Amino acid sequence: MGPLIRLGNAAGAAGVAMILMVAFGLQFGLKEPPCPLCNLQRAAFVLCGFGFVLNLRFGIQPLHYGLVLLGALFGVATSGYQTLLHVAPGAAAYGAPFLGLHLYTWSLILFLAVIAAVAVLMILSGPPEHDRSDHQAALRFRGAYRLAAYLLIAATLANAANSFLLCGPVECPDNPTSYWISKHLPS
């Protein structure tokens, strides 16, 4: 069961990286800069992915799953709040829909899916791998597992740069229409 669980965690980390890349694609494809709450939802996805990376690097442990759940709950709070803001009839939505739902609604669904997936992984995981040495865990951290972690790191750092270029060092406008950096570049 061990390799299957590790594969599940690698899929979790790579899945989070893919979600962030799709968000980038929609941001640049539809020319819709993310709102502050949208950026926080992306951060929540990274918080989830971080726990998966810890499981891949240090072995499967309940603490790491707990961090994934904390990230997912933060994501539910953020995307749930934004969904409720726009759920009333006549309330204006933010951004264009994607496959029939707005991105914050997709986020809410995906965070709930992460919680469900962690529940399944924890049920299947069995006893924690406390008894294994760090050396053993480090030896197993290679190939697809390492690639999944690197993908997540790349997507996270790309989001850091994107947030800074969009919002600057402090705060984003509620409804951003242009990049902060474009106002500070010489014309």
Add this chain to the structure above:
Amino acid sequence: MTGLIFLALGIASMAAVAGLRGTAIGLFGASFIAAVLWLDHHMTSSIELSF
């Protein structure tokens, strides 16, 4: 601010890959608290669910 949260999380993930578990979890904790405070800062609009 969100950029700093992402940056801290990126460094936390790199620390995890490098084997620095305590540093990684500490940075995660700081990022999580910052994210919660930043969400609270942005929760300014009231939710209108009464028709």
